[in-house]
Amino acid sequence: MPSRPALDESHWPADVSQPLLDITLGDLLRGLAQDVPERVAFVEAVPDAAARRRWTYRQLLDEATQVAAALLQQHRPGDRMAVWAPNCAEWVLLQHGAALAGMVLVTVNPAYVADEVHHVLEASGASAIFHADRYRHTDMAAVVSSLRHTLPALRQTVPFSQWTRFVAEGAQHPVTLPRVQPGDLVQIQFTSGTTGRPKGACLHHRGIVNASRFAAQRAGFPDGGVWATAMPLFHVGGCAGSQIGALSSRGSFVLQPAFDAGAMLELIESEGVQHLHAVPTMVLALLDHPDRTARRLDSLRTLMSGGSPVPAALVERARRELGCRFSITFGQTELNGVVSQTSPDDTPERQATTIGRPAPQAELKIADPATGAVRPLGQAGEIWVRGYQTMRGYFDSPEGTAETLVPGGWLRTGDLASMDASGYLRIEGRLKDCIIRGGENIYPREIESVLLAHPGVRQASVVGAPDARWGEVVAAVIECEPDARPSTLELHGHCRRHLAPYKTPALWFFVDRHPTTSGGKIQKYVLRDWIAQGRLVPEPFDKPVTERAAQP
Numbered sequence: 001m002p003s004r005p006a007l008d009e010s011h012w013p014a015d016v017s018q019p020l021l022d023i024t025l026g027d028l029l030r031g032l033a034q035d036v037p038e039r040v041a042f043v044e045a046v047p048d049a050a051a052r053r054r055w056t057y058r059q060l061l062d063e064a065t066q067v068a069a070a071l072l073q074q075h076r077p078g079d080r081m082a083v084w085a086p087n088c089a090e091w092v093l094l095q096h097g098a099a100l101a102g103m104v105l106v107t108v109n110p111a112y113v114a115d116e117v118h119h120v121l122e123a124s125g126a127s128a129i130f131h132a133d134r135y136r137h138t139d140m141a142a143v144v145s146s147l148r149h150t151l152p153a154l155r156q157t158v159p160f161s162q163w164t165r166f167v168a169e170g171a172q173h174p175v176t177l178p179r180v181q182p183g184d185l186v187q188i189q190f191t192s193g194t195t196g197r198p199k200g201a202c203l204h205h206r207g208i209v210n211a212s213r214f215a216a217q218r219a220g221f222p223d224g225g226v227w228a229t230a231m232p233l234f235h236v237g238g239c240a241g242s243q244i245g246a247l248s249s250r251g252s253f254v255l256q257p258a259f260d261a262g263a264m265l266e267l268i269e270s271e272g273v274q275h276l277h278a279v280p281t282m283v284l285a286l287l288d289h290p291d292r293t294a295r296r297l298d299s300l301r302t303l304m305s306g307g308s309p310v311p312a313a314l315v316e317r318a319r320r321e322l323g324c325r326f327s328i329t330f331g332q333t334e335l336n337g338v339v340s341q342t343s344p345d346d347t348p349e350r351q352a353t354t355i356g357r358p359a360p361q362a363e364l365k366i367a368d369p370a371t372g373a374v375r376p377l378g379q380a381g382e383i384w385v386r387g388y389q390t391m392r393g394y395f396d397s398p399e400g401t402a403e404t405l406v407p408g409g410w411l412r413t414g415d416l417a418s419m420d421a422s423g424y425l426r427i428e429g430r431l432k433d434c435i436i437r438g439g440e441n442i443y444p445r446e447i448e449s450v451l452l453a454h455p456g457v458r459q460a461s462v463v464g465a466p467d468a469r470w471g472e473v474v475a476a477v478i479e480c481e482p483d484a485r486p487s488t489l490e491l492h493g494h495c496r497r498h499l500a501p502y503k504t505p506a507l508w509f510f511v512d513r514h515p516t517t518s519g520g521k522i523q524k525y526v527l528r529d530w531i532a533q534g535r536l537v538p539e540p541f542d543k544p545v546t547e548r549a550a551q552p
Contacts, residue, residue, distance in 0.1 A: 018217070020388055067101075086135055110132065122151060131160065191334065201394060221302065223250055227253055227275045228277075277304045280310050307436070328355055364384070366418060380416050380428040433463075462475070462477075476507070
């Protein structure tokens, strides 16, 4: 990054020394198929190396074009195509096919249960859903079948087990692909807010292409390198940051269907992985795996991590034991990905205590949350961002959009940080009451609403509790109706009928009365303090065997 004069306030003017690419995702793929047609673009890295599927850039474009043609048989540009499946090759092919067809991919967490899937499909007005047959203990085909009659906009359902037949339709009926513009929507990703159910952030081609490209450049990813990840594709970090980051540097994207530390070590060795994108819990699992010392990992140059706090000790240990460099990222879905990042060349102190400096082309300030005024250097405030990265808004949610995109073009992140004179950011907390469990953002309001629907619950507060493995876990503090106290097992089952496993509370506390302000507002910070001090003791609870097996 070019040297810049010291700042005199917590405002980072956009670094425009690196130009934006004003292209679509389809333009990027077409250019790569022309420049490096025979280079491996994508590897579906299943555990059996002999069964791994590979696509060159020419093959990836050809199949994506067939997918686009098949989609256009029943849908029009601008229609929403939902995908509900774990990491797999078909997910990636659908993503590129929808982009070429000018359609909008709606990503759905495979851990969602029926209520959550219904909300995403209804709120997005999806006209099609592509899905796996099963995921863990969920019969996804049965769920989709049960929902279809309640969603009049949903015209097509395609299980990935019938993917080959679906793509063949495109080969039989070629079409002229529409003109797609860089500012057009490319994805809707549902991200929870602190008030109400998840909202669909509208991402655009220009945003995901450039944010991913700049993050790859800041991390030092080489031209034509090999990038591996098990980051979930339904997150912007997987389908954009990792996948498009690799493609933007003409590299090979190696996708692990589900994270397994031993299998990832084998992948690094057999595929010659140079760059690994993983949340801290994954990095720790790799370091602790008994097979690590027996594997040849000398190809690995860089680890990119984020999604939850990255301890300084983990950075140092990874550098020492894996012999690689480190880059820490910070971003959010509403910003199309990474907005601040450390460089592998940053000092150990900056790697340990900051989230780096803003990404190219992003204007960023630390603002007074109430007024928007720029805060002095070193003082905490809310991160506000302006520039090409901001989402187009929340789909069909003008109120939610107005809360996040404010006059002047600024996007309010809800995260608290401070900035030093060199532009390095230090996270100070979260204005949004968000829990980050192993890289998953979890928002209490949705869980509290489910708990309050139980007849035995008078009041419920959900907070994050520190956890050595996950960073934070979900803790529920329950105030019961008189003489109607439900058991923890009963409340757990109630939550699991309406929420994904990772959102279901792991710790259960009971209180006679919540601490409140004079105005009656619950003081969640007091509950966190009580939990940290041991003044609240969790109720004993043992999950059913099937739940223990299914928990991510």
